[in-house]
Amino acid sequence: MLKTYRNIATQDTADNMHFNTATSMGLLSCHQCGKLWKGAEQGERCGHCNATLHMRKPDSINRTWALLIAACIMYIPANMMPVMITSTFFESHQDTILSGIIFFWVSGEWGLAAVVFIASFLVPLLKLASLFILVISAQQKSPWRQLERAKLYRMIELIGRWSMLDVFVVSLLVGLVQLQGFAQITAGIGIVAFGAVVVLTMLASISFDPRLIWDTETSHNDAPQIAISEITSTGIAAAQEST
Amino acid sequence: MHEISDLIACEQCDAVFQKLSLANGEIARCTRCGAEMDRNAQQRRNHLLPLTIASLIIFVIANTFPIVEMELQGLHSQTTLIGAVLSLATEGISIVALLVLATTILFPFMQMLILFYLLVPSRNPDNPLGHRPGFSLLIRVMQMLRPWGMVEVFLLGVLVALIKLSNMATIIPGIALWAFCMLTVMLTVVVSFNPRYLWQLEESGQ
Numbered sequence: 001m002l003k004t005y006r007n008i009a010t011q012d013t014a015d016n017m018h019f020n021t022a023t024s025m026g027l028l029s030c031h032q033c034g035k036l037w038k039g040a041e042q043g044e045r046c047g048h049c050n051a052t053l054h055m056r057k058p059d060s061i062n063r064t065w066a067l068l069i070a071a072c073i074m075y076i077p078a079n080m081m082p083v084m085i086t087s088t089f090f091e092s093h094q095d096t097i098l099s100g101i102i103f104f105w106v107s108g109e110w111g112l113a114a115v116v117f118i119a120s121f122l123v124p125l126l127k128l129a130s131l132f133i134l135v136i137s138a139q140q141k142s143p144w145r146q147l148e149r150a151k152l153y154r155m156i157e158l159i160g161r162w163s164m165l166d167v168f169v170v171s172l173l174v175g176l177v178q179l180q181g182f183a184q185i186t187a188g189i190g191i192v193a194f195g196a197v198v199v200l201t202m203l204a205s206i207s208f209d210p211r212l213i214w215d216t217e218t219s220h221n222d223a224p225q226i227a228i229s230e231i232t233s234t235g236i237a238a239a240q241e242s243t
Numbered sequence: 244m245h246e247i248s249d250l251i252a253c254e255q256c257d258a259v260f261q262k263l264s265l266a267n268g269e270i271a272r273c274t275r276c277g278a279e280m281d282r283n284a285q286q287r288r289n290h291l292l293p294l295t296i297a298s299l300i301i302f303v304i305a306n307t308f309p310i311v312e313m314e315l316q317g318l319h320s321q322t323t324l325i326g327a328v329l330s331l332a333t334e335g336i337s338i339v340a341l342l343v344l345a346t347t348i349l350f351p352f353m354q355m356l357i358l359f360y361l362l363v364p365s366r367n368p369d370n371p372l373g374h375r376p377g378f379s380l381l382i383r384v385m386q387m388l389r390p391w392g393m394v395e396v397f398l399l400g401v402l403v404a405l406i407k408l409s410n411m412a413t414i415i416p417g418i419a420l421w422a423f424c425m426l427t428v429m430l431t432v433v434v435s436f437n438p439r440y441l442w443q444l445e446e447s448g449q
């Protein structure tokens with residue numbers, strides 16, 4: 001079911017493989033339809049699907065930084081302010097994200113406490129930390145643990161959405177518990193900040209270009225420049241491995 | 244500017260590879276960063292249209308009927324998804340109401356409608372996918388919507404809310420809860436289909 005490609009690259013030692021990149025070969029790839037173009041300028045339109053061609057996502061580092069910092073600022077009210085206010089006939093009770101988790105924990109719902117803890121507390125925190133690591137190391141063109149960083153990026157793309165959990169929980173409780181005068185749940189301002197953290201971190205990871213992870217100083221200077229005609233005429237065979 | 248059709252570049256690390264022709268269901272991964280680069284989507288396509296239609300029907304059911312009914316000392320309360328969104332909006336938290344509306348109703352619905360429009364066979368038997376109007380724009384819209392449809396997260400949210408309430412009230416799951424379970428399973432298949440591969444299908448004229 002799975003095929004792996006072999007790069008049209010030279011391999012000087014077993015563990016030091018120089019990959020030819022579209023950038024080093026003077027090609028631009030279309031992020032919409034995947035076609036590769038030679039002799040195209042940045043900002044030109046793809047001849048197949050008409051999307052704008054870019055070498056890297058435009059202004060990726062700056063945009064990611066801006067969104068990441070905004071997310072960090074919102075993270076504070078998201079955790080300090082109440083996300084939900086429960087009013088009954090006798091009392092009114094405010095819940096923050098963390099107090100909601102603690103409530104599940106002390107009432108013996110450990111599985112649930114774990115799920116909400118992971119989705120609402122751990123994931124946003126991990127996401128902020130990971131984005132910092134990614135954007136700082138990319139800015140310094142660091143060759144440090146590139147494969148792990150690429151995997152980290154794919155992971156935060158995958159799990160980021162799950163932090164929206166608390167927004168949905170609060171929405172449903174607000175919609176459902178409207179027993180006039182008897183019990184009523186209203187949303188607190190904290191849920192706005194919390195939703196903003198989730199949206200901002202998702203936007204930050206979307207604006208980050210994972211190709212920047214691989215744009216190290218060495219990858220541009222040392223990579224052997226092979227002309228395309230050479231590659232195709234020598235016909236370097238592509239490997240087909242089945243797993 | 245001319246096309247290099249025998250090479251392919253990795254979307255996530257920019258490494259360039261010789262393009263392989265893939266058999267049905269095969270997936271090509273980048274040896275440098277491990278990202279998925281290409282896949283033969285012909286087979287998937289046959290399941291995709293019926294699944295999209297079924298998802299649309301289930302989606303309507305999930306949003307028409309109440310998700311859950313609550314009973315507390317003789318008082319009844321029930322809500323649909325739209326009802327919850329409206330409660331939020333009337334409380335003045337309309338920005339969160341908008342976020343919930345977009346991620347659970349609007350975006351998934353748009354994704355399904357666009358996919359339906361792009362996949363439903365055209366009258367022209369030689370080129371069923373055809374160059375239908377707005378093809379590239381709609382694929383772009385789908386790519387943009389992809390991270391923001393969150394029906395599966397919403398379902399988990401429903402379950403958490405129900406367990407939370409079950410401590411203080413009697414909870415009766417509604418029809419829409421089961422519909423949301425089914426919708427989540429189907430959308431996982433439908434939405435995991437990368438819209439980029441529609442270009443592949445368009446080219447092969449299938």
Ligand SMILES: [Zn+2]
Pocket residue numbers: 030031032033034035046047048049050051
């Ligand atoms: Zn294109």
Ligand SMILES: [Zn+2]
Pocket residue numbers: 253254255256257258273274275276277278
């Ligand atoms: Zn790659």
